[in-house]
Amino acid sequence: MTMAAAQATTKQVAILKAEKLEKTYRIGKVDVPALRGVSFEVEAGEFVAIMGPSGCGKSTMLHLLGGLLTPTSGRIVIDGEDLTAASDAKRTDIRRRKIGFVFQRFNLFPTLTADGNLRLAERIHGNGSGDAERRRDVLRLLRLEDKMHHKPLELSGGEQQRVALARAVITQPALVLADEPTGNLDTENSAVVLNMFQELNSRFNQTIIMITHNPEAAAACKRVIQMRDGHIVTS
Amino acid sequence: MDSLVTSNVRQRPVRTIISVIGVALGVALVMLFTGLARGMSTDLQRRSSNVRGEIIFTRKGSIQLTSSSANLSTKYTERLQQIQGVESVTPVIRYIYQSGSLGFDQLDGVEWDNFARMNGIQIIEGRGPQQNDEVVIDQTKAKRNHPVGSTLKIFGEKLYRVVGIYSPESGARAKVTLASLQDSLEAPGKCTYVLVKVKPSADPLAVAKQIDQELPGNNVQLTRDVFTSVENSIPSLGIFLRILVALAAIISALVVMLAMHTTITERTREIGILKAMGASRTYIISEIEREALLISAIGLIVGFIIAFGGGFLIHKTTGLIFEYGWRWALTAAIIGLVGGAIGAFYPAVRAANLDPVNALAYE
Numbered sequence: 001m002t003m004a005a006a007q008a009t010t011k012q013v014a015i016l017k018a019e020k021l022e023k024t025y026r027i028g029k030v031d032v033p034a035l036r037g038v039s040f041e042v043e044a045g046e047f048v049a050i051m052g053p054s055g056c057g058k059s060t061m062l063h064l065l066g067g068l069l070t071p072t073s074g075r076i077v078i079d080g081e082d083l084t085a086a087s088d089a090k091r092t093d094i095r096r097r098k099i100g101f102v103f104q105r106f107n108l109f110p111t112l113t114a115d116g117n118l119r120l121a122e123r124i125h126g127n128g129s130g131d132a133e134r135r136r137d138v139l140r141l142l143r144l145e146d147k148m149h150h151k152p153l154e155l156s157g158g159e160q161q162r163v164a165l166a167r168a169v170i171t172q173p174a175l176v177l178a179d180e181p182t183g184n185l186d187t188e189n190s191a192v193v194l195n196m197f198q199e200l201n202s203r204f205n206q207t208i209i210m211i212t213h214n215p216e217a218a219a220a221c222k223r224v225i226q227m228r229d230g231h232i233v234t235s
Numbered sequence: 236m237d238s239l240v241t242s243n244v245r246q247r248p249v250r251t252i253i254s255v256i257g258v259a260l261g262v263a264l265v266m267l268f269t270g271l272a273r274g275m276s277t278d279l280q281r282r283s284s285n286v287r288g289e290i291i292f293t294r295k296g297s298i299q300l301t302s303s304s305a306n307l308s309t310k311y312t313e314r315l316q317q318i319q320g321v322e323s324v325t326p327v328i329r330y331i332y333q334s335g336s337l338g339f340d341q342l343d344g345v346e347w348d349n350f351a352r353m354n355g356i357q358i359i360e361g362r363g364p365q366q367n368d369e370v371v372i373d374q375t376k377a378k379r380n381h382p383v384g385s386t387l388k389i390f391g392e393k394l395y396r397v398v399g400i401y402s403p404e405s406g407a408r409a410k411v412t413l414a415s416l417q418d419s420l421e422a423p424g425k426c427t428y429v430l431v432k433v434k435p436s437a438d439p440l441a442v443a444k445q446i447d448q449e450l451p452g453n454n455v456q457l458t459r460d461v462f463t464s465v466e467n468s469i470p471s472l473g474i475f476l477r478i479l480v481a482l483a484a485i486i487s488a489l490v491v492m493l494a495m496h497t498t499i500t501e502r503t504r505e506i507g508i509l510k511a512m513g514a515s516r517t518y519i520i521s522e523i524e525r526e527a528l529l530i531s532a533i534g535l536i537v538g539f540i541i542a543f544g545g546g547f548l549i550h551k552t553t554g555l556i557f558e559y560g561w562r563w564a565l566t567a568a569i570i571g572l573v574g575g576a577i578g579a580f581y582p583a584v585r586a587a588n589l590d591p592v593n594a595l596a597y598e
Contacts, residue, residue, distance in 0.1 A: 068511060068591045089515065096513025103595070107508045111242035120239055124514045167512075 015174050015207045016042040021074035023060050034060040036230035045205040049218040052227035058211045066099050066177050067091035079174040100168030104180035106160040108152040114163040115148040118170050125171035142166050142196050158189030178210040182217050194220040240526045250494050257490025258534025261483035262567045266542030268479050269563040274556035285405035287354045288430035289439035295454045303329040305422040320437030325349045326426035328416040341407035344416025353432050361399030367415040370395040373404040487574030491527050495582040506586045507594025516587035523583035531575025
């Protein structure tokens with residue numbers, strides 16, 4: 001038994017560690033700090049909301065955690081792999097294996113059916129034929145079985161976001177990062193999608209970090225991190 | 236197959252059609268030009284191969300691909316006939332004039348009975364030419380709406396009456412009497428060359444050497460060396476064809492590059508999504524290259540269809556002959572595919588290097 005495995009048996013494993021994260025954008029000749037030394041941990045199976053006013057650094061945080069941006073300083077470790085020490089290609093590889101994204105604007109490929117979007121995720125992940133059982137479970141959970149051959153424009157907003165959610169989790173990522181997933185949905189569809197997030201979290205022990213302005217969305221999470229001016233104010 | 240590549244090709248029809256046309260035009264250009272050069276060359280060679288006289292006796296430089304002159308005295312026929320190994324001789328005027336689908340056409344003036352006997356030519360309809368305004372033509376020319384009894388314009392407005400159709404095709408497609416051409420060209424007692432047939436027991440090369448010794452200062456050539464291919468007759472034709480091929484490749488590459496460049500700009504957000512999903516640079520480049528290759532392959536098929544269909548229609552309307560070769564077809568295929576792949580490479584690399592955050596924010 002490895003040391004890591006031994007530790008895992010005695011306490012919860014931190015799937016994400018962010019240490020003293022700083023990010024400063026250079027706009028013209030002016031440095032604009034977006035994150036000013038943020039540290040936190042997320043354990044496996046947590047469903048965390050990150051809230052805060054516009055411009056507080058939420059989106060920057062999400063992009064850093066997803067390896068889409070590199071921090072000015074600080075360290076991010078996801079499922080044991082140091083994202084900040086990795087090359088661009090390695091970060092892409094970690095993102096491919098460990099992270100699923102859900103966006104406010106769904107970001108499905110409009111020319112592909114729902115099924116095509118899921119298969120594309122599987123192909124990129126390197127699992128061409130996919131895990132049939134996982135696939136069946138996810139589709140049943142998200143109630144998408146009869147929507148798989150529809151293109152995004154033939155689906156409602158709520159259905160599109162459920163497909164996006166299915167695409168994010170189909171490859172069993174260690175971490176799902178959701179950027180305002182209910183921001184483009186009405187109240188009813190928001191509730192349905194939030195319910196799906198909760199079910200994914202409880203049924204599959206899926207770790208989820210969700211950025212939101214919506215208090216109802218935050219209420220669906222097990223933990224809420226509040227940010228302001230590039231700092232975490234409550235965690 | 237519901238892949239990003241095939242769905243993009245299917246669901247962006249305008250982009251796909253423009254790209255396909257671009258590649259297809261490049262391929263069709265290569266096929267049509269090379270097919271025409273090869274077709275006309277083969278046609279000339281085939282007709283020349285039916286000339287059975289093994290030796291051509293002429294003045295130096297009197298026959299070119301597009302010009303000829305009647306500057307050889309027909310009295311040479313008597314001298315040639317006396318040379319050992321010679322079976323028969325016949326004088327010919329080769330007249331080349333502006334006309335026809337190639338821009339020039341050929342007319343032979345011959346002593347018909349003599350010429351036909353030497354070359355195994357037979358009249359299959361009508362009779363041989365006798366009067367100065369009579370012409371006989373081969374079957375290919377007859378098929379172009381020139382039946383026996385019809386007229387042909389050869390010297391400006393001068394009309395020649397078609398009195399016979401002969402076979403097999405040999406040399407110029409139309410033949411008049413030697414006297415008729417001598418009269419029209421005001422070259423009495425002259426011809427362009429004398430065709431010499433050697434006895435079966437004699438070696439044509441030895442006879443040619445003998446003629447050269449006995450009649451020095453003239454040009455003695457074996458027939459097989461005179462009527463070479465069009466490509467050899469026009470040294471710059473090969474260069475022209477290669478330049479054409481290069482241009483076709485550049486056109487294909489540019490069209491695909493522009494189309495893919497536009498597509499990548501339109502799909503910036505999608506590239507961002509791919510990157511967020513963990514697609515590597517190699518994956519993104521390969522997806523775009525596969526799309527370009529699929530478009531190029533369709534363009535290739537359309538290009539071949541245009542070339543074959545176009546060639547057929549041009550042949551039907553103008554009589555130009557196209558002969559497509561595997562080597563040039565392979566070249567056209569490589570041009571289409573490689574041109575498309577190269578054209579897509581820059582947009583693909585550009586897409587792969589997009590900043591994912593900016594790409595995701597692209598409206």
